[in-house]
Amino acid sequence: MSNFFHQYKFLILILLSFLFAIAFVTGLNGIDQTTSTDKYCMSCHVHTHAENSWLQASHHNNKSGVVVHCVDCHLPPKNQSNYWPEKIKAGSRDLYSYYFKDIDEINWDEKSLLEHAKKHVFNESCINCHANLFPLHLSKEGDKAHLYYKHNKDKLDCINCHLNVGHGGEQTHKANYSFSKSETNKQIFTEPTSIQEFSNFNEQIPNTTVSFDMIAIPDNKAQNINAFFIGKLEVTWDEYKAFLRETESEGRLVNENQGIDAITGATPPFGDPSQAWGMGKRPAITMTWHAANTYCKWLSQKIGKIYRLPTAKEWEYASGTNENDDFFFGGNASDYKDKNFILNLFKKPSEKINNYVIWKKNSIGKTGLPEEVLPNKFGIVNMLGNVREFCQDTIKVNNKLEYILKGGSFKSTINELLLSHKDHTQHDVWMVSDPQIPKSIWWYSDCNDVGFRIVCEWSQMDTNSSIK
Amino acid sequence: MNSKDYENSRRKFLLNAAAAGIVGAIGLNSIFTSCQSSKKREYAFPPMLEKAPDGPLLKAGIVGCGYRGTGAALNFLNSGPNVEIVALADVFQDRVDACRQEIKNQKGFDIAPDQCFSGINSFEKLMNCDVDVVILATPPHFRPQHFEACVKAKKHVFMEKPVAVDPVGVRSVMVSAEKAKMLGLSVVTGTIKRHQQDYIETFKQVNEGAIGEIVSANSYYNVGKLWHRNPRADWSELENMIRNWVNWCWLSGDHIVEQHVHNLDTVNWFVGKHPEKAIGFGARQQRVTGDQYDHFSVDFVYDKDIHYHSMCRQINDCSNNTSDRIQGTKGSTNCENTIYNLDGSVNWSYQYPKAGTGKNISRLSTNPYDQEHIDLVTAIRTGNPINEAFQVAESTLTGIMGRISAYTGKEVSWEEMMNSDLYLGPKSYTIGPVAISKDVPKPGKSPSI
Numbered sequence: 027m028s029n030f031f032h033q034y035k036f037l038i039l040i041l042l043s044f045l046f047a048i049a050f051v052t053g054l055n056g057i058d059q060t061t062s063t064d065k066y067c068m069s070c071h072v073h074t075h076a077e078n079s080w081l082q083a084s085h086h087n088n089k090s091g092v093v094v095h096c097v098d099c100h101l102p103p104k105n106q107s108n109y110w111p112e113k114i115k116a117g118s119r120d121l122y123s124y125y126f127k128d129i130d131e132i133n134w135d136e137k138s139l140l141e142h143a144k145k146h147v148f149n150e151s152c153i154n155c156h157a158n159l160f161p162l163h164l165s166k167e168g169d170k171a172h173l174y175y176k177h178n179k180d181k182l183d184c185i186n187c188h189l190n191v192g193h194g195g196e197q198t199h200k201a202n203y204s205f206s207k208s209e210t211n212k213q214i215f216t217e218p219t220s221i222q223e224f225s226n227f228n229e230q231i232p233n234t235t236v237s238f239d240m241i242a243i244p245d246n247k248a249q250n251i252n253a254f255f256i257g258k259l260e261v262t263w264d265e266y267k268a269f270l271r272e273t274e275s276e277g278r279l280v281n282e283n284q285g286i287d288a289i290t291g292a293t294p295p296f297g298d299p300s301q302a303w304g305m306g307k308r309p310a311i312t313m314t315w316h317a318a319n320t321y322c323k324w325l326s327q328k329i330g331k332i333y334r335l336p337t338a339k340e341w342e343y344a345s346g347t348n349e350n351d352d353f354f355f356g357g358n359a360s361d362y363k364d365k366n367f368i369l370n371l372f373k374k375p376s377e378k379i380n381n382y383v384i385w386k387k388n389s390i391g392k393t394g395l396p397e398e399v400l401p402n403k404f405g406i407v408n409m410l411g412n413v414r415e416f417c418q419d420t421i422k423v424n425n426k427l428e429y430i431l432k433g434g435s436f437k438s439t440i441n442e443l444l445l446s447h448k449d450h451t452q453h454d455v456w457m458v459s460d461p462q463i464p465k466s467i468w469w470y471s472d473c474n475d476v477g478f479r480i481v482c483e484w485s486q487m488d489t490n491s492s493i494k
Numbered sequence: 495m496n497s498k499d500y501e502n503s504r505r506k507f508l509l510n511a512a513a514a515g516i517v518g519a520i521g522l523n524s525i526f527t528s529c530q531s532s533k534k535r536e537y538a539f540p541p542m543l544e545k546a547p548d549g550p551l552l553k554a555g556i557v558g559c560g561y562r563g564t565g566a567a568l569n570f571l572n573s574g575p576n577v578e579i580v581a582l583a584d585v586f587q588d589r590v591d592a593c594r595q596e597i598k599n600q601k602g603f604d605i606a607p608d609q610c611f612s613g614i615n616s617f618e619k620l621m622n623c624d625v626d627v628v629i630l631a632t633p634p635h636f637r638p639q640h641f642e643a644c645v646k647a648k649k650h651v652f653m654e655k656p657v658a659v660d661p662v663g664v665r666s667v668m669v670s671a672e673k674a675k676m677l678g679l680s681v682v683t684g685t686i687k688r689h690q691q692d693y694i695e696t697f698k699q700v701n702e703g704a705i706g707e708i709v710s711a712n713s714y715y716n717v718g719k720l721w722h723r724n725p726r727a728d729w730s731e732l733e734n735m736i737r738n739w740v741n742w743c744w745l746s747g748d749h750i751v752e753q754h755v756h757n758l759d760t761v762n763w764f765v766g767k768h769p770e771k772a773i774g775f776g777a778r779q780q781r782v783t784g785d786q787y788d789h790f791s792v793d794f795v796y797d798k799d800i801h802y803h804s805m806c807r808q809i810n811d812c813s814n815n816t817s818d819r820i821q822g823t824k825g826s827t828n829c830e831n832t833i834y835n836l837d838g839s840v841n842w843s844y845q846y847p848k849a850g851t852g853k854n855i856s857r858l859s860t861n862p863y864d865q866e867h868i869d870l871v872t873a874i875r876t877g878n879p880i881n882e883a884f885q886v887a888e889s890t891l892t893g894i895m896g897r898i899s900a901y902t903g904k905e906v907s908w909e910e911m912m913n914s915d916l917y918l919g920p921k922s923y924t925i926g927p928v929a930i931s932k933d934v935p936k937p938g939k940s941p942s943i
Contacts, residue, residue, distance in 0.1 A: 160675075161676065463914070
């Protein structure tokens with residue numbers, strides 16, 4: 027008998043190996059099937075919110091009756107080599123969250139933003155079903171956008187443009203011509219505010235319902251800074267929309283302006299520039315530096331005062347930071363930094379910063395309203411955080427002209443909030459997914475945390491520039 | 495090796511093999527197969543039959559009934575059994591009449607008068623006719639619009655080169671090409687060398703490494719001036735321009751695009767890609783009609799710094815030359831029929847058939863103009879669609895890139911071309927004056943792309 031084994035041990039080894047392989051694969055397939063059902067995905071409660079929004083979305087509720095399951099989008103196609111690694115990764119992440127995280131604390135709004143969603147949706151999977159990117163019924167804009175995608179596949183994801191198709195009832199690319207339409211039932215200002223003395227004032231934009239506060243910043247001879255006014259808030263959507271209503275080119279009727287052959291002006295954005303976070307007093311975002319600068323020119327013309335973007339020097343001065351601290355509300359960066367586990371036990375990072383700044387730690391991934399934070403010593407709100415702000419100063423980067431940005435944003439880490447942090451626009455990078463030819467000069471398609479604050483020059487600086 | 499060693503190594507092998515079996519079974523196969531990169535370019539060759547196979551009646555309509563449209567109609571009728579021309583469209587009635595007469599004279603076909611249309615929008619009427627194939631042979635300016643209409647109507651297409659005159663048009667053709675592909679339509683284009691057996695066999699040699707790695711290329715299309723038509727007072731400006739189209743950039747794309755595209759396409763084909771940038775110059779020394787240049791000299795640069803010098807001229811009484819040359823690390827080729835060693839001796843040459851019956855330009859057994867249509871009808875009838883629109887769109891854009899570089903005097907990149915909104919010609923076509931600039935471009939002074 028032993029002789030028999032000895033004689034055929036290679037054969038037996040092969041047979042056993044194959045049997046093992048078959049059992050392994052069959053078992054694996056079984057596991058795979060069970061763990062790939064929608065029911066299984068929903069069962070661990072980490073994703074409870076996801077079910078309803080999926081049921082309403084076009085990937086569940088559509089004309090064709092096809093139902094697209096969780097794993098169809100959130101894993102690569104099964105025949106691809108990264109299927110198993112991604113499946114194991116996703117499974118482990120969910121298990122970890124299930125056992126070690128407070129599920130109510132997970133901010134799903136933040137997780138649904140593009141930067142995060144990109145990690146959980148696979149282009150190959152989109153293409154696996156949507157193999158025909160050029161169906162006959164596609165609109166001209168769709169044709170152009172898909173051709174642009176075809177030639178820039180390495181730079182683009184499907185969800186750059188189709189972010190909301192998997193969850194929620196929203197359609198992508200809904201017409202946005204109406205986003206700048208005026209609200210009614212509000213007082214319409216007729217005259218700009220006239221200022222006689224150097225003190226804070228409320229500016230009113232004529233023929234609109236919009237006004238905004240300007241803060242007087244006294245001169246500083248030592249730093250060679252003249253007195254000026256600066257916006258209490260970053261320019262809000264209310265303010266910015268007043269500008270767009272008067273200057274936007276598309277959707278305007280020519281018969282309002284008889285004798286005019288054509289109108290030129292800012293084009294409306296390709297998607298929703300507010301990222302669906304709300305407008306009102308939230309800072310206007312995603313406009314280009316050129317657009318922000320044009321806004322200042324428009325405002326100056328409309329009001330008869332000199333409005334412009336601040337210089338970096340003015341901005342830093344107005345931030346109200348004293349020499350001994352990193353921040354205007356006191357303290358140094360290290361006071362607010364997460365340390366390692368052991369050190370955190372001795373000294374927790376200070377929470378004080380959260381009263382003044384909308385930054386990575388407290389922003390839930392979007393811009394905030396002004397009332398969420400306290401002002402600095404001049405009365406200026408959201409100087410640090412919320413959105414990065416354009417300055418006049420320029421810098422050459424790879425031989426291209428870019429503009430200096432000051433202050434961090436809702437995405438910034440503690441170091442990015444420091445005055446010493448160097449930051450500038452990245453025009454080309456922020457335009458990658460804009461499929462229009464030529465690309466818009468008014469809107470960044472890929473940067474949602476820039477905005478601006480305006481400065482008004484004080485014309486009588488020699489006579490009286492101390493605060494009344 | 496003693497028997498023990500042998501046994502051990504065999505055991506190891508088997509263990510490894512078993513392990514590999516498991517790995518393979520759970521789906522890492524794709525990794526191994528995707529690693530098998532091939533240096534050879536993928537290229538589908540037409541079957542190059544002498545006649546297209548028989549099949550159900552194929553009915554074609556002609557859009558653009560000038561010299562080439564009429565020629566293409568006859569080539570289509572030569573392609574095989576059971577093919578007909580059933581409809582004609584042209585801007586000008588006299589062109590329609592002449593084409594109809596020529597087809598009748600040569601082939602005995604009488605096209606019904608109510609299937610013959612003239613006027614600027616005549617192509618729309620032709621699209622509504624019962625045709626399977628549309629032949630597009632108008633001036634290139636109109637191609638993107640016509641090709642789009644054909645694909646929308648799900649027609650197979652033969653279209654003459656080039657396929658656009660500006661980047662906007664090229665991108666439109668690219669989109670229509672994608673749609674045609676998705677609909678399984680066949681599209682053959684007038685880049686004729688891709689339907690010539692001698693070029694194809696030479697390409698195969700190069701593709702298998704006969705000249706080694708490609709290091710550089712050059713082409714000539716130096717010929718005399720083409721025709722022109724003097725303006726007539728009883729024609730509007732639009733009619734005068736269209737009748738004289740090979741002299742107007744907005745209609746032809748200039749001769750670097752309209753004519754030289756043959757060479758650009760050949761070199762793109764052999765190199766296997768399009769150039770990344772171009773720097774060139776050109777001017778107008780002898781031409782008096784229209785707004786085109788009469789000579790260009792352009793350095794195209796592919797990635798890996800492969801330079802391709804292209805030269806084209808349309809001036810009488812100069813040295814003429816129409817040829818290509820591609821230099822590789824092991825030899826060179828004229829692309830047409832010969833592979834040369836580094837010392838200039840012949841390594842390989844294409845053996846032409848002894849008693850060629852081909853007409854016009856060739857020693858090949860089949861006239862390549864007919865061959866294009868044989869290949870189209872074969873593709874339709876055998877259910878193996880071919881789509882040459884992508885490659886001709888790229889070659890057209892290559893020419894446009896060279897032209898713009900010469901017009902502006904600036905280096906122009908492919909990326910700039912793919913993002914340029916340059917559109918030439920009027921926005922709409924009405925019989926009357928044409929509202930476009932007729933200035934001849936001046937390098938250094940012409941507006942950018």
